[in-house]
Amino acid sequence: MQPFTYTSPRSAAEAIAAFGRAGAGASYIAGGTSLYDMMKLDVARPRHLIDVTAIEGLDGIDTDGAVLRFGALARMSDVARDARVLRDYPVLAESLSKAASQQLRNMATVGGNLLQRTRCVYFRNGTGNPSAVGVYPCNKREPGSGCAAIEGIDRGQAVLGQSAACTAVSPGDWPVALVALDASVEILGSGGSRTLRVADLYRAPGTTPHLEFALSPGEIIVAITVPKTAAGRRSTYHKIRDRESYAFALASAAVALDLAGGRVRRAHVALGGVATRPWRAEAAERMLAGQRLTAETALAAGRAALTGARAGRHNGFKIELAARTVADALMIAMERNA
Numbered sequence: 204m205q206p207f208t209y210t211s212p213r214s215a216a217e218a219i220a221a222f223g224r225a226g227a228g229a230s231y232i233a234g235g236t237s238l239y240d241m242m243k244l245d246v247a248r249p250r251h252l253i254d255v256t257a258i259e260g261l262d263g264i265d266t267d268g269a270v271l272r273f274g275a276l277a278r279m280s281d282v283a284r285d286a287r288v289l290r291d292y293p294v295l296a297e298s299l300s301k302a303a304s305q306q307l308r309n310m311a312t313v314g315g316n317l318l319q320r321t322r323c324v325y326f327r328n329g330t331g332n333p334s335a336v337g338v339y340p341c342n343k344r345e346p347g348s349g350c351a352a353i354e355g356i357d358r359g360q361a362v363l364g365q366s367a368a369c370t371a372v373s374p375g376d377w378p379v380a381l382v383a384l385d386a387s388v389e390i391l392g393s394g395g396s397r398t399l400r401v402a403d404l405y406r407a408p409g410t411t412p413h414l415e416f417a418l419s420p421g422e423i424i425v426a427i428t429v430p431k432t433a434a435g436r437r438s439t440y441h442k443i444r445d446r447e448s449y450a451f452a453l454a455s456a457a458v459a460l461d462l463a464g465g466r467v468r469r470a471h472v473a474l475g476g477v478a479t480r481p482w483r484a485e486a487a488e489r490m491l492a493g494q495r496l497t498a499e500t501a502l503a504a505g506r507a508a509l510t511g512a513r514a515g516r517h518n519g520f521k522i523e524l525a526a527r528t529v530a531d532a533l534m535i536a537m538e539r540n541a
């Protein structure tokens with residue numbers, strides 16, 4: 204790990220100014236559960252850390268206003284156990300409580316979660332990784348070096364949204380639930396404030412997979428907002444993984460249902476664990492509109508959610524797994540009391 208300086212500003216304006224002064228090599232840090240990991244693996248090499256956790260007023264949880272508003276510094280565990288979120292938006296609470304471990308959730312922030320980097324083993328194969336066997340090429344880690352995953356062990360890689368340069372999966376659970384519910388992020392930078400849909404925060408890998416987020420240098424996420432919807436009560440985050448706890452998704456589905464007279468008025472469906480970005484499944488949503496939800500229509504919607512999926516050598520199982528994950532999630536959500 205290379206040496207770095209550390210500052211802990213008290214306001215967002217101070218943090219942005221500190222980032223501007225530090226220039227190249229500056230990085231914000233919040234809970235540190237992702238970034239310190241990357242630094243120890245020698246995958247991230249920041250020269251100046253700007254710790255945002257002392258900034259006041261960025262850790263609030265407000266469920267009383269016109270929208271749900273989560274300060275970027277709210278801890279994952281605090282949002283996951285908020286009584287109103289649990290009752291009215293179980294998809295949000297479950298996406299957080301099924302992520303990482305309790306200790307990590309107590310440290311990690313909901314803003315930092317959005318910007319965590321992929322768990323692709325080839326990407327994490329920096330020189331600091333004690334289990335590294337040589338250093339594999341990775342376009343995300345070293346732009347232009349190639350992608351070892353494409354010809355390598357690709358069991359965990361994406362089946363949706365991949366490019367010739369990168370097949371790495373977007374790892375977070377919470378962004379999948381946020382994308383399903385049309386959430387946005389409030390961003391502050393030296394040029395002022397702006398709002399971005401969470402779906403648009405993630406860039407397609409294309410030929411530049413190292414450029415992952417639609418943020419300019421020095422921009423800070425201050426809050427996440429979620430439109431209120433009656434569909435929130437009939438919602439769930441269904442996550443399938445190799446072990447039932449403390450593991451990233453092989454496939455996951457965030458769904459929320461607005462039902463009227465036994466038929467779907469509006470369905471929200473997004474996929475995790477299978478795509479290079481949190482993946483909104485619009486074809487499934489369209490297919491469900493006006494339908495009576497049965498095991499058959501749920502599975503048809505699950506299959507529609509995987510439209511365009513392409514398997515590599517070892518990850519073909521993910522296509523059927525994800526379709527069934529969506530189908531199961533729809534049935535779970537339907538049974539919930541609105």
Ligand SMILES: Cc1cc2nc3c(=O)[nH]c(=O)nc-3n(C[C@H](O)[C@H](O)[C@H](O)COP(=O)(O)OP(=O)(O)OC[C@H]3O[C@@H](n4cnc5c(N)ncnc54)[C@H](O)[C@@H]3O)c2cc1C
Binds near residue numbers: 231301425
């Ligand atoms: C063993 C392990 C298992 C895990 N399992 C899961 C899992 O199953 N599901 C899951 O979703 N996650 C999982 N995680 C990831 C964990 O949820 C993230 O590490 C965590 O959410 C990151 O939040 P943080 O506050 O610690 O971010 P940090 O590590 O502090 O920062 C992460 C990134 O975000 C940037 N950043 C942070 N806050 C801001 C801000 N407000 N504005 C702009 N930039 C910012 C930082 O510069 C950095 O690039 C796991 C992590 C570990 C270590």
